Amino acid sequence: MIVDSSTVEADVTLAADVCVVGSGAGGSVVAAELVAGGKSVVVLEEGHYWTSEDFTQREEEMYPRLYRERGTKPTADYTVLVSQGRALGGSTRASFCLCFRTPRQILAHWAERFGLSDLAHEDLFPYFTRVEERLAVQDMGPAELNANNRVLKRGAERLGFRGRFLRHNRTDCLGCGYCAIGCAYDRKNDALTTYLAAASTGGARIVPDVHVEKVRHERGRVLGVTGRLAGTRTGKSYALRVEAPTVVLAAGALESPMLWFRSDLPDRQRLAGRSLHLHPYLVVAGVFDEPIAAWQGIPHSYLVDEFLNLDKSVEGGYLAMAASALPIATAALLPGLGRDHRRLMNRYARTAAIAFFLHDRTRGQIQADSRGQAMIEYRLNDDDKRDAMSAMRRGCELLFAAGAKSVVLPYNDLVELHRRPEIQVVEERGILANDPLFLSFHPQGTLPMGKEPKRSLLDSFGAAHGVTGLYVADASVFPTSVAVPPQISVMALATRTAERILRAS
Amino acid sequence: MKGELPAGLLDVLEREIERRSLLRGSVSGVLLLWLGALLPSGCRGYPSPPVSLHFFSDEEYAIFQAVARAILGLEDEDVDVAVEVDALASRMGGNVRRDIRWMLRIFEHGTHLFDLKGKRFSRLARADQEQYLRGWMTSSLGARRMVFRALKLLSVLGYYGMSETWTTIGYDGPWLGRRTEERRFSYERPVPLA
Ligand SMILES: Cc1cc2nc3c(=O)[nH]c(=O)nc-3n(C[C@H](O)[C@H](O)[C@H](O)COP(=O)(O)OP(=O)(O)OC[C@H]3O[C@@H](n4cnc5c(N)ncnc54)[C@H](O)[C@@H]3O)c2cc1C
Numbered sequence: 001m002i003v004d005s006s007t008v009e010a011d012v013t014l015a016a017d018v019c020v021v022g023s024g025a026g027g028s029v030v031a032a033e034l035v036a037g038g039k040s041v042v043v044l045e046e047g048h049y050w051t052s053e054d055f056t057q058r059e060e061e062m063y064p065r066l067y068r069e070r071g072t073k074p075t076a077d078y079t080v081l082v083s084q085g086r087a088l089g090g091s092t093r094a095s096f097c098l099c100f101r102t103p104r105q106i107l108a109h110w111a112e113r114f115g116l117s118d119l120a121h122e123d124l125f126p127y128f129t130r131v132e133e134r135l136a137v138q139d140m141g142p143a144e145l146n147a148n149n150r151v152l153k154r155g156a157e158r159l160g161f162r163g164r165f166l167r168h169n170r171t172d173c174l175g176c177g178y179c180a181i182g183c184a185y186d187r188k189n190d191a192l193t194t195y196l197a198a199a200s201t202g203g204a205r206i207v208p209d210v211h212v213e214k215v216r217h218e219r220g221r222v223l224g225v226t227g228r229l230a231g232t233r234t235g236k237s238y239a240l241r242v243e244a245p246t247v248v249l250a251a252g253a254l255e256s257p258m259l260w261f262r263s264d265l266p267d268r269q270r271l272a273g274r275s276l277h278l279h280p281y282l283v284v285a286g287v288f289d290e291p292i293a294a295w296q297g298i299p300h301s302y303l304v305d306e307f308l309n310l311d312k313s314v315e316g317g318y319l320a321m322a323a324s325a326l327p328i329a330t331a332a333l334l335p336g337l338g339r340d341h342r343r344l345m346n347r348y349a350r351t352a353a354i355a356f357f358l359h360d361r362t363r364g365q366i367q368a369d370s371r372g373q374a375m376i377e378y379r380l381n382d383d384d385k386r387d388a389m390s391a392m393r394r395g396c397e398l399l400f401a402a403g404a405k406s407v408v409l410p411y412n413d414l415v416e417l418h419r420r421p422e423i424q425v426v427e428e429r430g431i432l433a434n435d436p437l438f439l440s441f442h443p444q445g446t447l448p449m450g451k452e453p454k455r456s457l458l459d460s461f462g463a464a465h466g467v468t469g470l471y472v473a474d475a476s477v478f479p480t481s482v483a484v485p486p487q488i489s490v491m492a493l494a495t496r497t498a499e500r501i502l503r504a505s
Numbered sequence: 506m507k508g509e510l511p512a513g514l515l516d517v518l519e520r521e522i523e524r525r526s527l528l529r530g531s532v533s534g535v536l537l538l539w540l541g542a543l544l545p546s547g548c549r550g551y552p553s554p555p556v557s558l559h560f561f562s563d564e565e566y567a568i569f570q571a572v573a574r575a576i577l578g579l580e581d582e583d584v585d586v587a588v589e590v591d592a593l594a595s596r597m598g599g600n601v602r603r604d605i606r607w608m609l610r611i612f613e614h615g616t617h618l619f620d621l622k623g624k625r626f627s628r629l630a631r632a633d634q635e636q637y638l639r640g641w642m643t644s645s646l647g648a649r650r651m652v653f654r655a656l657k658l659l660s661v662l663g664y665y666g667m668s669e670t671w672t673t674i675g676y677d678g679p680w681l682g683r684r685t686e687e688r689r690f691s692y693e694r695p696v697p698l699a
Pocket of ligand 1: 083085096250256476
């Protein structure tokens with residue numbers, strides 16, 4: 001059952017076999033699997049229980065509702081703005097529903113470099129299948145291409161770049177295009193409408209509007225968690241305590257390490273919060289003669305993966321997809337000022353946008369700032385800068401090949417190219433701090449798995465080395481970037497973590 | 506949407522100006538903070554705003570209006586972006602509000618320092634305003650680029666959050682209210698915890 005804590009008028013204590021912190025891609029799966037296995041489960045979620053009735057299709061209303069820090073948490077030097085969901089259902093409520101399995105080459109790399117030899121593609125195959133069935137994942141096809149995706153496909157085909165249709169977890173999508181601010185028609189098969197619904201039916205107690213402060217532990221054993229209930233009718237905040245011998249952290253790659261710090265969990269090698277990957281992306285825009293209306297239709301349905309050649313190298317490269325283009329976000333991203341910016345916005349309806357997601361080698365870090373909030377240190381290394389410059393060049397080629405009249409690069413000031421050779425400007429300008437601007441929807445890797453307790457915090461099931469009863473089941477656990485949108489990787493590994501918890505008891 | 510909560514991107518502004526500690530960490534940032542402390546406040550000669558304000562002073566209202574119009578390239582004197590942003594800013598935290606004031610002050614009077622101009626920003630001709638803004642946007646000092654980005658973000662939020670502006674860019678607006686489609690999921694009613 002989903003619980004309404006607004007009526008609470010005193011501190012509360014609950015008891016359960018397992019307490020799950022966070023209700024997104026990882027937490028929802030663990031909760032549902034454990035309930036199905038007969039465990040009593042409490043799920044604690046900082047975000048609110050929003051239903052599709054609350055989804056207004058207005059950016060200025062929905063970003064504060066669905067996102068942590070309204071969806072734009074900057075890295076310390078403002079080079080990347082990071083979006084993380086904060087709602088019952090986590091980031092999946094704002095997701096674009098793209099479904100990728102963890103690439104086989106990445107898993108092989110994990111085995112070789114981090115000793116994660118039981119996570120080969122064959123080992124994970126049943127978990128991927130199970131998750132995909134639950135989410136009703138299906139292929140997209142030509143009927144799902146909006147004009148923006150058609151531009152990408154046309155450009156790629158003309159240049160001979162490898163591309164394909166994407167897979168997604170939507171059913172009977174209407175193509176309104178407001179995925180990033182919540183589906184007002186419930187056509188996404190997200191964590192809330194699938195796994196959490198099942199967990200609730202199975203008896204899990206799901207508590208939204210609670211900020212978990214600490215994991216309680218003693219002599220290497222977990223005892224439960226403490227948190228605070230927000231949004232009570234009395235206006236007061238009350239303490240919530242959960243007694244549980246097993247705790248699963250699934251607060252996402254930015255907040256799970258913060259919980260680790262606040263709880264003084266063991267970390268002799270100071271690994272927590274390090275090895276952050278952001279899978280950052282930048283957007284190259286193209287202005288066309290014909291209408292594009294990039295905000296309409298399914299935002300991403302086609303992929304160009306020519307430049308993420310994992311067979312050649314498991315590190316580096318990038319994916320190209322069409323970019324979502326709601327008006328405020330677009331206005332903030334488009335470069336320049338004054339008449340330049342106005343001219344760009346006047347051509348908004350004829351503008352296509354391609355996003356390039358870097359398979360980043362940069363390793364950033366989460367730290368607590370002076371107010372105890374997560375601060376993201378992340379400075380692109382030279383390899384990733386080279387890839388970013390290459391991505392801008394490819395963006396220019398793709399858009400001109402598709403028929404763009406001009407191409408706009410994501411620098412602070414307006415750089416509009418009218419012919420392909422002008423792209424050499426990228427070499428002249430390079431990549432500076434906060435110029436160009438990058439975004440990230442996929443932070444990951446801050447509490448990495450590995451065989452060696454000296455080099456990792458968790459084993460391959462997400463169990464903490466050295467703290468009995470503590471598990472992590474979210475995007476923190478990856479030892480490197482997974483190179484693709486991560487929800488299916490998170491969910492498959494979380495299924496495996498739940499299985500391990502059931503076996504352990 | 507007058508009086509609505511700040512949109513997602515507004516948070517960048519909060520962060521940008523809350524992190525004056527970041528500015529303190531760079532030579533250019535320290536310079537900016539130091540200059541901010543020296544610059545005048547409470548100057549005279551600002552017009553009275555046409556509405557009562559929640560956050561901006563008369564002076565700040567006029568400065569922000571000039572900033573937003575120059576950034577957005579607006580010729581139309583009737584569009585009141587500052588009143589939108591006044592409502593947004595009134596809902597932001599105390600530190601942030603203090604820092605918005607600081608940022609506007611340094612921006613308004615920085616003309617004398619950065620561009621050696623004889624007038625404050627809001628009194629410059631539009632072409633000079635744009636040139637001055639461009640100086641911040643393309644500055645080799647990261648801290649100045651950050652302030653520019655914060656001002657641009659606020660301007661964009663205030664302006665493109667207004668449904669009246671959508672026709673100018675060809676955006677047809679949300680489906681809700683003009684198309685009826687079925688909601689598919691039956692949400693359970695939450696049960697009181699206590
Ligand atoms: C806009 C957007 C679009 C995306 N689209 C895709 C896509 O199409 N395909 C894809 O594969 N991936 C996509 N992703 C990424 C994907 O959603 C995430 O990688 C995935 O959800 C991560 O799962 P998680 O469990 O780690 O975290 P989340 O799903 O983010 O869940 C973490 C939850 O923990 C809660 N929490 C945090 N701290 C606390 C605390 N102290 N106490 C209580 N609760 C807490 C948060 O509020 C949040 O709800 C998208 C992400 C975003 C933001």
